[in-house]
Amino acid sequence: MTELADLAPQMLAKERTQGTFDVEKCVDLVLGSKQWQQRMNELRALIMVDPILKDRDFMYRNHKERYEYALAKSHAFVQFLKKHNINSHEERQFVYYQLGEPLPIDVHRSMFIPTLETQMDEEQRAYWLPLALDFKILGAYAQTELGHGSNVQGIETTAVYDVATEEFIINSPTLTSRKWWPGGLGKTANHAVVHARLTLSGKDRGVQAFLVPLRDTKTHQPLPGIFIGDIGPKIGFQSVDNGYCAFDHVRIPRRNMLMRFAKVLPNGDFVKPPTDKLVYFTMVRVRVFVSYICYRYMAFVVTIATRFSAARLQGFAHKTKNEQAVLNYENQQLTLFPLIGLSYAGMFTARRLQVIYEAMVNDLGAMDAQKLDTLNQLHATSSGLKAFLTTEVGNGMERARRACGGHGFSASSNIPHLLQEFIGACTYEGTFDVLVQQHGVSLLKRLRKPVPSQVGAIDLFGFLQVDASRSCAATSAQMLLEPEILLHAFQVRALKTLQQAARLGKSMHCVSRASMGHAESVILQCFYDGVLEINEKPLQAVMLQLWQLYALWRMNEHLGEFRMHDFLSAEQASWVEESMLGLLAKIRPNAISLVDGFGITDFELNSAIGRYDGDIYRALIERAAKEPLNKTDVVEGYHKYLQPILASKL
């Protein structure tokens, strides 16, 4: 009889003979051109031999150790970029995301530099941007305060203009006004973009952004009046020095205010920004990025869990002597297959958002009414999408983890690390409740004051025009698989929940539900449009099944909402489950191909149980051998602590 340890790789190999589409075509769909794939492989190969950058031992380190090692990685990363002459944003981004953990320069890259780019005027950019891009200054993005998170209007830090010296005085007037949370602020950054409430001649001019030097660029000592430190351990980002900072009447030059839009003249006059909607662009940009993060993390975890489930035996099938692969169980399929769907749904949605966003940014010239309308739709919808995707992916990752049993609890699977690094996304950049409220309230306004759809315009709010009086047209379980029926059902559900929110004017819960209803409808449409664009017929056929499963799974999760006013009858509702379960068997042969199709390498996955080759048991044993406690047979504490207990000498 074959040993389990040898059987596991054989089982996974066998799975790969059962797929009905060419996995390489799917990888092309996900990762892009062959040329870019080859370049990624070259860069990855270089990283995999770099003694510092290839490190993946973070699981053995506490926060302080992780931060310290991440400093070494930051150093090696910058060196690597220079040595290999890597200058494009795309390639730098790729290299960075191969490192397996965020670095103390994370926010410098992802928030500080983009903020200088988008909020500084030309002269300011010319001076500061090269310094930042070349890492001659390291920046933080200091908005959140101890007393206020998502609510920017609550910010207490003040900036008062002193006409005499042409300086701003940045101050933390209360205990809760200290900046709290910004990544890199605690120990790394020597500058920060600081958000503060501006006062000009005693008049409140709203929250503005200022570039504040924090530390001496030679000695790295905090500058006078600046009190700064690390806020301590967290669930994730342990390699980053999320920090706090208090300002005691710190003076900065007038030109350190970011002046692309709002401006303060030397005499203290205030120049208003042309529109207050411009800040939406930054928010949308971040949300597009978060959508990508959602798709990637979900894809990573579901790849690990699906491969493990195909290689792992547990329990006996009804009346047979053969142990079953865990993936043969209906519950396991119903846990994992929709999450494969969620990954692809996230990918197509992120891409659609990016296309809309880029089209807008590249055509900023004249903000006419139609463009402003699109910006509004995009801003509102991306709020809801961020809330939906981070919540569902966070929950989905945890469900997939539990589906791996004990091995999902062990750091060797890498799922704990992925989950811990991801889960902050559920609260950073706007908590769920704040975002769905923004989105839902915006939808409510449109419901009361509809804007007719315009030809050529981006029509994210199209569901408002759907006929909600028509109940579901499906007359059989089979008909429930038809795209038109499914898309219509999601639009009607979005509209009905919105109408309900309008009726019960004060219910935040109903508004939230309307937001989620709309977000789901948009995602389903993006996913479907993505499937339609696939040229490879066998791949497209499987993706369509995955789309159907995803749709029915979401419907089943919120069946009560779809049955509102009996839009679905009791009989139709019973078909949802029937059709959903029926699809599992259809997708089963392609499960491994669908996760292989994400094109994630073993180096990236870093998972003993998610390996491509299925050799999971040897990998687990190798990992355990690396545990520092195993360096000696008898632990140091034995003589001092255990021996007296055992000898009853206490």
Add this chain to the structure above:
Amino acid sequence: MTELADLAPQMLAKERTQGTFDVEKCVDLVLGSKQWQQRMNELRALIMVDPILKDRDFMYRNHKERYEYALAKSHAFVQFLKKHNINSHEERQFVYYQLGEPLPIDVHRSMFIPTLETQMDEEQRAYWLPLALDFKILGAYAQTELGHGSNVQGIETTAVYDVATEEFIINSPTLTSRKWWPGGLGKTANHAVVHARLTLSGKDRGVQAFLVPLRDTKTHQPLPGIFIGDIGPKIGFQSVDNGYCAFDHVRIPRRNMLMRFAKVLPNGDFVKPPTDKLVYFTMVRVRVFVSYICYRYMAFVVTIATRFSAARLQGFAHKTKNEQAVLNYENQQLTLFPLIGLSYAGMFTARRLQVIYEAMVNDLGAMDAQKLDTLNQLHATSSGLKAFLTTEVGNGMERARRACGGHGFSASSNIPHLLQEFIGACTYEGTFDVLVQQHGVSLLKRLRKPVPSQVGAIDLFGFLQVDASRSCAATSAQMLLEPEILLHAFQVRALKTLQQAARLGKSMHCVSRASMGHAESVILQCFYDGVLEINEKPLQAVMLQLWQLYALWRMNEHLGEFRMHDFLSAEQASWVEESMLGLLAKIRPNAISLVDGFGITDFELNSAIGRYDGDIYRALIERAAKEPLNKTDVVEGYHKYLQPILASKL
């Protein structure tokens, strides 16, 4: 204007003037007699001044450091018990759970000793138990293997009896047969209860338990033929050395088999156990304990989140200039209040299970048909309850964490620690899918072959007798709050999902749903019975509201199932939400009293944002000051890693 930092404690104090019941009466309900409360306070006060036992700095430590510190804590714990002459199980248990983290002797206490007690014969107990109770030996419980978790029948470790020497030969024949996961096995235990498949004269005699010495009791070195170590970091239990162990033909005396039930005679003859159901007792015992764990952890986290939400301001109410406490938002209430309900529901359910279990254990003498039937019901139901409670509490803790925004992500809130220590419960002692399957299949058997309810018997399966053809009788939203209507709805839903599972014979998903339907119905009944028994009228009235909210929340979560065959009409379904939202406002004034009513001290909570006095902002700042990275203004790595980057010297 009052500073936010000062406002927070005032807000929480004001909350406490609004409750309608006497919090002390609730604490009595939860914690028990005044005498026992006083004793707990005495013991806790002693712990709080013990330099080792009071430590709560685990957040700064990696796995190796946490294990090493936990050894020191184990030593101090045993010393503490002896010094203060603490011998009762109840008091020892209390002291242990005040330590804030599990110790390497966790499984010695919770599994090893109870197994010796229940599975050794009298002579064996007389020899081994005193050694274990006095910590002269330290034991592990080695069942799970690398290749097999929940499925005991898959165990590969072998025990072959050698008649010549009257010894068993314990062996790990394959790579996947090594023991994997047992707590304390890696570095601490010098003995283990090892489960292995017994072969007598070539005949398979099933999986049996053996006491195997692992390490030299003097030197602590592993004994010959034993390969042992720690499996590495995990999400939780980082202070425990979960270990692996392989046996190379290790010989142990015949009398090291645990022989209370099955026995092997010197000549190799096998004596079968009287019934194979006896193992159910151990499983039920563990599940009762897990139910308590669920209730306690949920209560801890919801206490933190509710107090934080009452003391935290965010955003402005509609058309006012006053910032709102987060707890005033409907979404926050709908997140937290049902979780307060879940905590109490878990408490009452755990108590009920314990009563049933103890009644059975104390009357083991004659296992007649009725007792066996009760044992079967209890075993099956407790499987479903474990699956339901661990899943819902795990999810609920995470939802409550997210409801605290960024502060819930920070270790200072202590929610990350609580979540990480708890979440293993979702997979250990049986994963969700294995348990619901056991439960659901057992229910299906009863549906096909019903056993009439017996007077005096415990009737967990009573829902099988309900009339499922009757649709819901509520004719108004108000009527939906009536206990009889709600309890009936949950029973009908359980029965309908079970009948559906019977129709779709092969669907594991439908079986799982029936299991959850029944578990929910049992919990709702236990919670209701608990409310009925409360003598204090004002407390009872509030608890009844909480019960109603809990019931409607569960109904709303699975509205599709409650609408099966239109048991609830579309109109009735709309009342579920309406009534649920209506209850939030009723419960709001008592929210803080309800969490204060759990009687959890600040020392136990260990949370900067969950403090009783609401002084959360100063507490957060104090915590941050303790972060080791803050010992110096400029980190060690600056000169080596940061300075060269900043000076562009790379």
